[in-house]
Amino acid sequence: MYSEVFNMAFDVDDLSDTDVVTIVDSSSSIASPTAPVRKDFPETWLWKTIGSSRVDRLSVEYVFVLIPMFVVYLCTNNTLPEGPIYKFHRAPNGTVLYTTIEKQRSIPQRQVLKTNTRPPLAGPFAFSRIPRPHRDIPRLFLSQEIQNTWLFDNTYSGFSGEKTLQKKVPDTITSWIITGFSVNPVYGLGLTQQPRKLKVFLPFFVSTNLPYSVKRGEVVAIPIVVFNYLEDDLTAEVVLHNDEQEFEFADVENEIVESSKVELFRQKRLDIASNTGKSVSFMVKPKKLGHITIKVTAKTKLAGDAVERQLLVEPEGLPQFINQAAFIDLRAVPEVTKTFEVQIPKNAVPDSTRVEVAVIGDVMGSTIQNLDSLIRMPYGCGEQNMLNFVPNIVVLDYLKATNKLTANIETKAKKFMEAGYQRELSYKHRDGSFSAFGESDNSGSTWLTAFVARSFKQAANHITIDEGVIDKSLEWLSDHQAPNGSFPEVGVVSHKDMQGGSGSGVALTAYTLIAFLENINLVEKYKNTINKAIDYVYRNTESLDDTYALALAAYALQLADHSSKGLILSKLDAKATTDSDSKWWHKPIPEADEKNPWYGRPNSVNVEMSSYGMLAFLQAGLDTDALPIMKWLIGQRNDKGGFQSTQDTVVGLQALAKLAAKITSPNNDVTITAKINENQEKRMSVNAENGMILQKFELPSAARTVEIQAVGSGFAVVQLSYKYNMNVTGEWPRFVLDPQVNANSNPDHLHLSVCASFVPSAGQNVSNMAVMEVGFPSGFTADSDTLPSLENMPFIKKVETKDGDTTVVLYFDNLDQRELCPTISAFRTHKVAKQKPAPVVIYDYYDNSRIARQFYEGPKASLCDICENEDCGEACSIRSQKQRSSDGPGRQLPGGESGGILVSGGQTLHFTVVSEYPWSRW
16 A cells, blocks of 8 residues: 555545545555555654543544644543543644543443452551552653644645545554635635544554664664454564664573674564454664664464664764864965864764765855754754744845855745744743743843844845834833943843943943844834944943954944944954964953863854954955955854854854855866875865755764865865764863752653752853753653643743653753752653663853763663563563562551551562452552
8 A cells, every 4th residue: 555646536525524544455464465664654652551441431532633733632531520621732843732531421331349448548558548659640652753744735626626636645554634725716715614534544554663762782672563453363473674684682591691693583473363453572782873774574364564664773972063164265276285183082982983074165055955953952942943043044145145046945944934933923022022931031131132123124035024023122122221322131141241241231232233223124213222322332342351242342333334433343353363364253261261172162152253253344345354254164163054052153154144145156166185095085076066065975983184185266165074972971061960860760760850050160150041951761751741840940941852752951041059950750661771871961052161961870671671471581580589589478457457468668569459449549
């Protein structure tokens, strides 16, 4: 069925309430025991333990989403109140999902079960008095990786009023909701009166559910479930294939003394009754990094199926990314040589290094290629959301100015802009201001409101922007201007450098002034506000020593065409640092941090002030003087074409694009040779035809010196990117970070307390916005029910997850010397043994020299903890017997009380409970 195209031609009113489509062809499960491999289907999205009801009939129905903003509907009928109960969830893409639990009317005969315990709440030793452990509550595991809408088309019906669509149904056994609407010039808008359900079904199929990732050296149990909906009981041969030798099968007997052998497959036999499913698992240990193939086949005499999935295998530790880039300018010289050094620490994780060289013939090329992934930091607040918005404006303006804009890039950029615009409106306050976390903040932020107003105005040339939103934001800013003309920060200060080192507020006032000046159509309305701000900036820059504030002031006065603009620009230029062909500005390094290695990496604040300096030079018409700044900025970018955080990426790209549009070379013809040693080199050509294509190739991981030789005419950008993993505590920490596994954790449930505080230095006692990323051991995923309680803590502004819920991200307004200790919970959702330590990292979002990294070990698991049935062998049986024999005998309760036994502390009690009182809590 999976290679066929499913044809649909229907009027929605002709469908029944539930149309079941069973697809069978010559290669499907009934026709042949060998079925094609299914690859394209979503993760398991629902895993819930439901107790058997003795009173009401249990009915469960699953329906997947087809159209955006429709909901996944789950109806579970059990003993419940008369009215429906709703539970809401939110997927990462913003889609709201809810669970409806509702009672059915049909009631079977009541069954009574006997027990030797007392009725609920009777007696001091009644078990019903003991609250049920939180970890034993049946839980709903909802995978966040819900597949997107697979059918959402615009089409025309023509004169007949009918349209036939041919679409391939995704390889998933589930149901889909079909709905639609139409627009007619005569009859107007038409809507589907009642959505219909399309059910895709197989009578025999196999499924597997893999963890998001595992670490090298770990052992994972691959769970496989075979479903038989045929009329006959079947015996299936289930095979896990290892054709590429990407992993080895693990055995309990070899856990202590490891030995490997070549096995191309392993198989197990399952007896599956009709209309049931049965599970089996295989323990494997990955041998290679990256994605490995998990291929499973299940065959019977009557049917067969096969499924293929990819499992991500990562090196232990936390990845570190380094990028070195150079602007190769051959417009005045025939040849340029550049040497890159690959510096890998001696204590880096073995075999985790990856080295790559990339070449492109356009300064903005790598940015255009990676519009959806410009930085590696999370961006979950109002200011960081603008990263999905502003770079697209810069790219569209640049491509239009250089006549390189294509329909595909324009569509992609506008799509990102529209989505970013809508998301940003969710951070707007009723008074027109914006803040990092919307209405959850006490007030709007001067800085963010200015940033949004400025960006929305720039976007209005490309997408529809409500001018009223911009005007109201500027009105709010004008109302909060101080009598002396400055703009103080009304809300929380997330970016301390914007306030200025002297505390005078010149930087923030200049930043806000830029927002007013760039809204040309509203300049007259806010003329008095603008003039007061200009006077304030000018009066306070004469004695200003803060380079960051001076850079912003220089650009603002250039935009305002102030009479002192040249004087301020000269003052800024005098503070620049230069080398042979580069120029930049940097923040002074505190004496206590002179040996801090993080200052040797690209710094967000330095990029920001250098970008504003470059914009000031360009506004003054000094393009030649701005070229050395551009060369330095290119060298600070990451391999995606962005920088470190939001602000430096936004202003850095704006500065680069403005100059790049003026120095385009239509006759580019550059040949670049990368030499690793005398016997190994790679040659690439950059010309007008492939100038926008990012050419990449991977170097040997042992490469430590790469020499670049470029000849020809024109220019190109060459970058050397490499990564490696570190599994040790980060050096020179600027935060105290202490993750501790709580005593009430167990192999299935992790409670982790992470204490953190800021380390003051050189009079800096408070951080900017801080972000903590907490990773879990392989096999564990975040307990989504506990995340809302974290957001209720006063010092945590937002909580989100990433990487398939295997990492929790916490946002703080700031951190000081006071210790904060949030507790994070996770459940084991996949069986993994020999887990490697998990990372916790905390950093200052706007100053990447402030960072700390720690690792912790979660609950231990051995092969005996994850094996099943015959895989466990005699070794696990002996271990289990020893554990049982170590438990002392139970004793009768004091006073001759019956109904329970008394055991010594620390012992494990195994018991079975049967009760004549239905729905008692145990």
